[in-house]
Amino acid sequence: MKYYIISGEASGDLHASNLMRELKALDKDAHFRAWGGDLMEAQGAHLVKHYRDLAFMGFTEVLMNIRTILRNIDFCKKDILQNRPDVLILIDYPGFNLRIAEFAKENGIKVFYYISPQIWAWKQSRVHKIKKIVDRMFVILPFEKDFYKRFDYQVDFVGHPLLDAVENYSSSMPLELPVEKPIIAILPGSRKQEVSVMLPLMLSMRKHYSNYQFVIAGAPSLSKEFYAPFLAGSDIPMVFGQTYQLLKQSKAALVTSGTATLETALFGVPEVVCYKGGKVSYLIARQLIKVKFISLVNLIMDKEIVKELIQDELNEKNLKLELDKLLEGNSREEMIRSYVELKMKLGGAGASRKTAELMLSYLKV
Numbered sequence: 081m082k083y084y085i086i087s088g089e090a091s092g093d094l095h096a097s098n099l100m101r102e103l104k105a106l107d108k109d110a111h112f113r114a115w116g117g118d119l120m121e122a123q124g125a126h127l128v129k130h131y132r133d134l135a136f137m138g139f140t141e142v143l144m145n146i147r148t149i150l151r152n153i154d155f156c157k158k159d160i161l162q163n164r165p166d167v168l169i170l171i172d173y174p175g176f177n178l179r180i181a182e183f184a185k186e187n188g189i190k191v192f193y194y195i196s197p198q199i200w201a202w203k204q205s206r207v208h209k210i211k212k213i214v215d216r217m218f219v220i221l222p223f224e225k226d227f228y229k230r231f232d233y234q235v236d237f238v239g240h241p242l243l244d245a246v247e248n249y250s251s252s253m254p255l256e257l258p259v260e261k262p263i264i265a266i267l268p269g270s271r272k273q274e275v276s277v278m279l280p281l282m283l284s285m286r287k288h289y290s291n292y293q294f295v296i297a298g299a300p301s302l303s304k305e306f307y308a309p310f311l312a313g314s315d316i317p318m319v320f321g322q323t324y325q326l327l328k329q330s331k332a333a334l335v336t337s338g339t340a341t342l343e344t345a346l347f348g349v350p351e352v353v354c355y356k357g358g359k360v361s362y363l364i365a366r367q368l369i370k371v372k373f374i375s376l377v378n379l380i381m382d383k384e385i386v387k388e389l390i391q392d393e394l395n396e397k398n399l400k401l402e403l404d405k406l407l408e409g410n411s412r413e414e415m416i417r418s419y420v421e422l423k424m425k426l427g428g429a430g431a432s433r434k435t436a437e438l439m440l441s442y443l444k445v
């Protein structure tokens with residue numbers, strides 16, 4: 081069967097690659113053409129475009145790059161028609177993927193959506209469009225099934241694929257670091273503009289904690305050269321492709337909002353969630369977003385489990401205050417206990433296999 085898969089960022093590359101692995105196990109004639117990343121390519125996808133060329137974040141950046149985005153959309157439509165897949169599988173990335181879904185539906189191509197756009201947070205009206213253009217939706221957050229049910233749209237809750245990724249992680253090799261001190265992990269994001277804002281703030285903590293070593297998790301989509309100006313004159317270690325290994329050894333973490341907040345929690349690492357965007361983008365988002373939290377951990381638990389420092393609250397003083405709480409004392413233990421409940425809410429292991437089985441069953445109908 082011919083699969084055309086579109087993912088626009090690093091987390092989507094991970095989840096799509098795991099789904100591809102399961103589809104290959106069930107469909108010996110599987111052929112994949114994709115927009116994604118290195119992990120999808122390693123699973124055998126013919127990569128049309130890499131997600132590093134697609135990741136535009138925030139209202140202002142999207143406007144600045146609108147011509148590139150429109151060219152990508154036009155190219156994608158032509159490529160789909162030329163290759164006529166049996167199914168188009170979309171991974172999150174709604175601004176791009178919903179346009180492609182509409183086009184595919186108009187041209188008689190079956191559309192599956194794996195990992196729902198966060199329309200429950202903003203633009204809830206998009207649900208009406210999704211009902212018309214998406215044949216099957218596979219959701220990974222427990223509250224999403226009830227959200228869609230309110231709009232009379234039946235979706236499949238398959239559990240969260242990060243449970244599998246974390247539980248299957250088996251490396252016992254410790255990181256090779258210059259000193260033997262407890263580790264505070266820094267996960268500053270995967271896009272250039274967010275790293276440029278977050279990393280200097282996160283690194284400002286180093287002078288307050290001489291008994292700890294800070295280690296940066298580099299994003300696979302960014303080069304070492306990009307990080308060099310932020311590390312000039314320092315000996316702070318940095319790892320690429322070893323984020324899980326880093327989390328496994330860390331006592332606490334400073335994490336930019338996104339999928340990494342959930343990964344950190346699943347490894348049982350107490351964290352402070354950080355986010356600061358452009359002023360214009362933030363003001364627009366504050367008017368539109370309908371949820372109380374920005375981190376997946378708090379959204380899933382529907383209460384504050386991890387501290388979120390957003391926009392003006394994200395400063396050196398507050399960051400130190402929250403990090404102090406995590407390194408010793410009751411706040412640390414309470415957070416770790418809450419992580420156990422979080423895992424139970426996520427629906428158990430096997431999300432990728434379950435999704436692959438459902439997709440193939442729907443394709444045979």
